[in-house]
Amino acid sequence: MAETIGVEVVYALKDRQEIASVNLPKGATIKDAVEASGLMEKYPEISLEKTGNKVGIYAKLAPLTTEVRDRDRIEIYRPLIADPKEVRRKRAKEGKVMKKGGGEADTDEGAASE
Numbered sequence: 001m002a003e004t005i006g007v008e009v010v011y012a013l014k015d016r017q018e019i020a021s022v023n024l025p026k027g028a029t030i031k032d033a034v035e036a037s038g039l040m041e042k043y044p045e046i047s048l049e050k051t052g053n054k055v056g057i058y059a060k061l062a063p064l065t066t067e068v069r070d071r072d073r074i075e076i077y078r079p080l081i082a083d084p085k086e087v088r089r090k091r092a093k094e095g096k097v098m099k100k101g102g103g104e105a106d107t108d109e110g111a112a113s114e
Helices: 030-037 084-094
Strands: 004-012 017-025 054-057 073-077
Touching: 004 030, 017 030, 030 054, 030 073
Parallel strands: 004 073
Antiparallel strands: 004 017, 054 073
């Protein structure tokens, strides 16, 4: 009897995520998992073509030919709406200041006394 593994295939939508649990034979690939999940039929915008959706395992990009392991979480990524580099360029051109972190960087608290 062939050994099987269980994986989750996840597709994040704007307001929720779809999760499909599938059992596959050992040695299956990411492509096999996505096809077995049924998510491509439910969401026709998903494409595994070269210019289609990127995929990964636990937030790390991976090719479709990557062999999956038991309990892997295969993620199907949606395309970016805006290029982050282009957004930064536009803000800089408009003279808007971008802040790093969540608070003020120029505080006297914790500064060494003279």
